[in-house]
Amino acid sequence: MHWTPEHAQPLNQWPEQHLDVSSTTPSPAHKLELPPGGRQRCHYAWAHDDISALTASNLLKRYAEKYSGVLDSPYERPTLGGYGDAAFLNGAKGDPEPWPGPETPYPLASLHEGLPGTKSGTGGGSGGLGGSPVLAGNLPEPLYAGNACGGPSAAPEYAAGYGGGYLAPGYCTQTGAALPPPPPAALLQPPPPPGYGPSGPLYNYPAGGYAAQPGYGTLPPPPAPPPAPYLTSGLAAPTPLPTPAPSRPPPSSYGFQGASEAGVSLKRKAADEGAEGRYRKYAFEPTKAPAADGASYPAADNGECRGNGFRAKPPGAAEEASGKYSGGVPLKVLGSPVYGPQLEPFEKFPERSPAPAPRGGFAVPSGEPPKGVDPGALELVTSKMVDCGPPVQWADVAGQGALKAALEEELVWPLLRPPAYPGSPRPPRTVLLFGPRGAGKALLGRCLATQLGAALLRLRGATLAAPGSAEGTRLLQAAFAAARCRPPAVLLISELDALLSAREDSATAAGALQAPLLACLDGGCGAGADGVLVVGTTSRPAALDEATRRRFALRFYVTLPDGPARGQILQRALAQQGCALSERELAALVQGTQGFSGGELGQLCQQAAAGAGLPGLQRPLSYKDLEAALAKVGPRASPKELDSFVEWDKMYGFGH
Ligand SMILES: Nc1ncnc2c1ncn2[C@@H]1O[C@H](COP(=O)(O)OP(=O)(O)OP(=O)(O)O)[C@@H](O)[C@H]1O
Ligand SMILES: [Mg+2]
Structure with a gap:
């Protein structure tokens, strides 16, 4: 360290001057620019490089004597705000003048005391690194700006040497008077435990291993020493190194394993989802009370209402979750579910209960039909178009892993767990599945109904268009009305393109059904109809005009099976x-x-x-x-046709 004449200046002039210090001692201004943690390293460098322990001790003693007089001095004490402990620790060396100031700062001998081999307790104050300057509540804030609560930002600066419990991150500015007296040095810096010290090894494991901690499984006994044939009889076999504590065993309800098993992009990791909710099983439930226009169709509703017509299965059913994606194979991941073939043996479909769960049947309503709905059409819909087939689980759909994940995360979960805050976007109520014929679009639609615990109504575009536009319109309206009356309901409209006319030919029945379809989509999936999901499928997505396309909030490509x-x-x-x-x-x-x-x-x-x-x-x-x-x-499907699907997906699809 080199001294400059400035060091001979009284301390009360320091705030106006900069120290020109070379070597390892930075000026206070420089110190303030150091990144968090840098200051402490600098202290150590200075202490180790330039003074011996004896010197430090002498300095300490000298300062203690000097400052005891200084503190009683009648001079007005200059602010320390611009310097903090930096000037104090590094710049006071050889200062001939007494320190002015009426207040008693916390004694500072901390840096030196914190170093091995130095004398402790000279100042009778805190020990360890940086205790008192940080705690002094009368320090101005600029030095410590950066703490979230406006208090001293001591935690990052003293993280390594300072007891974390003494200055928790939440520590806020307090006045000096409010601060409790500093604890004795022994409390601030307790003696290192036996076996742990600067010169000792970094870790010392207890000889008998660690005692079992609550919440952790009992540790296995340490392995016996291996046979040591290479040792002479007089030498003991080496004691095996104690085994570090094993990682916490996964909670049995999660089956958590490494991310490598997840196999699914973290993009869909849904950090906002709790693990319990993620693998909760959804089941069929009795349908909800009728909607506004369906007061004459009573329906039992004893379950927990999610506010949108779709409800999650009660927690008691969580045990079925293992078969959700894997057909009975227990899930082993916490992140996005693995839909890959490794978890889907698919040798046969997973066993279903002999009597499939009822899916909220559509008994012919007894009361008055909804306004504007043809009773005959309604009866036809409720008797002929309701799908009463067995439930379809995710594992029943072979492959399509990414698509299933996307459907679940972007459609099923938002519907079952609507956003908690008013004003958040409404979960989508319409989805379009497009792809080659037989690719499994309808199967996925059925699966969605199963996952949502919803009744399923199936319509075919060609069937609706066949009898003529008037009849088709009535059927369409009746189907939407029936779905609205018995939420939650999934309305699966296959061959959607058959309802539309790509050539804008409204003279044909197909073209004439386009307007009613749009009206039904607006009404059936609008703000007033929360319990209805419309799944449209088509193998001719290009036939959809823009108005229809936009009505489907989600559009997914169902590819051919790999x-x-x-x-x-x-x-x-x-x-x-x-x-x-x-x-x-x-x-x-x-x-x-x-x-x-x-x-x-x-x-x-x-x-x-x-x-x-x-x-x-x-x-x-x-x-x-x-x-x-x-x-x-x-x-x-020809390669050209498949290419067109890919193109359409790129333009209008959601990718997955
Ligand atoms: N990924 C799959 N896993 C299991 N079965 C499948 C899969 N894809 C298709 N199938 C079976 O193929 C048959 C046709 O499926 P589906 O009716 O769902 O196809 P689609 O895409 O709706 O066809 P279309 O365009 O002709 O309406 C069904 O029996 C279905 O079970
Ligand atoms: Mg189909």
Whole structure:
């Protein structure tokens, strides 16, 4: 350290001057520019490099004597705000003048006392690094600006050497008077525990290992010392290093494992979702009370209302969650569910209960039909268009992992758990699934109804358009009215394009149904109809005009099944026909059915059975039968058509 004449200046002139200090001692101004933590390192460097422990002790003693007189001095004490402990610790060396000031600052010997080998307790105040300057409440704020509560930002600066408990991050500015007297030095800096010290090893494990902590499993006993044949008989075998405490075992309800198993992008990690909610199972429930226009259709509603017509399953049903995506295979991830084939064995569909849960049937209403709805059409809808099939779980849909995740996160969860704050965006009530024929769009629609615990109404565009526009309109209106009357309900409209006219030809029935469809979508999924989700599917998305397209808040591309998914679909279909192929045969079949949709794979198996003349299944199907059927059944979607889906997805789809 080099001294300059400025060091000989009285301390009360320091605020007006800058120290020209070279070597490892920075000027106070420089000190203030240091990043958090830098100051402490600098202290150590200075102390170690330039003074010995004896010097430090002498200085300490000297200052103590000097400042005891200074503090009683009648001079007005200059502000220390611009310097803080920096000037005090680094610049006071050799100061001949007494320190003026009427107030008694906390004694400072902390830096030196905190160093090994120095004398402690000279000042009778705090020990350890930086105790009193930080605690002094009369310090002006600028030095400590940066603390969130306006108080001293001591926590980051003294993080390493300072007891975290003494200055918690939430520490706020207090007046000096409000501060309790500083605790004795022994409390601030207790002696290091045996075995832990600056010269000792970084960690010392207790010889007997750690005692079991509450919440942690009991630690396994340390392994016995390995046999040491290489040691002479007089030498003991080396004691094995104690095992560090194992990581906390995952809570049994989560089955948490490493992110590598998740296999799904963290994009969808939904940090806002609790783990419990994420894997909560949703079940069919009785439908809710009728909507405004359906007062004559009473419905029981004993469940917890989510405020949107869709309700989560009660917590008691959480045990079913393991089969949600994996067909019975327990889930092992906490993040986004893994939909990959590794969790979907799909050898056969997961066992369903013999009697599927009722899905809120659409009994013909007894009272007055909703206003403006044709009673005959309503009866037709409620008797013929309600899907009473078995529930479809996520695991029942082979492949489509990313799509299933997207549907769940962007549609199912928001519907089941509507935003808590008023003014937040309304969860989407319409979704368009587009893709090649037989790709599983309707299957996914059914699955959505299952996941939402909603009744399912199925309409086909071609069916609605066939009888003529007037009849089609009545049916359409009746279907929406029925769904609104019995929320939660999913209205699945397949072949949506059949209702529209790409050529704007409103003379045809299809073209004439476009306006009623838009009106129904606006009314049925508008603000007043919270319990209805409309799922439209089409294999001709280009036929949708912009008005219709915009009515569907979400638009997802349902792709053809990939190899593993084809294998799963084939296995399931063949198992139903009593056919069990070898692994090689199945792999060859999967290879040979590239470009097939799920529906076409089913047709292939039926064709094989028909070709083998096996209506009664006297003998199981063989690979040869399937090979023969492959000559007759092929993929319908051309590469050009598939490209057009990709293009449309890029332009209007949501990607996944
Ligand atoms: N990913 C899949 N997993 C299991 N089965 C599937 C899958 N995709 C399709 N299927 C089966 O293929 C058949 C046709 O599926 P679906 O009716 O859902 O197709 P789609 O896309 O709606 O066809 P379309 O465009 O002709 O209406 C159904 O029996 C369905 O179970
Ligand atoms: Mg379909």
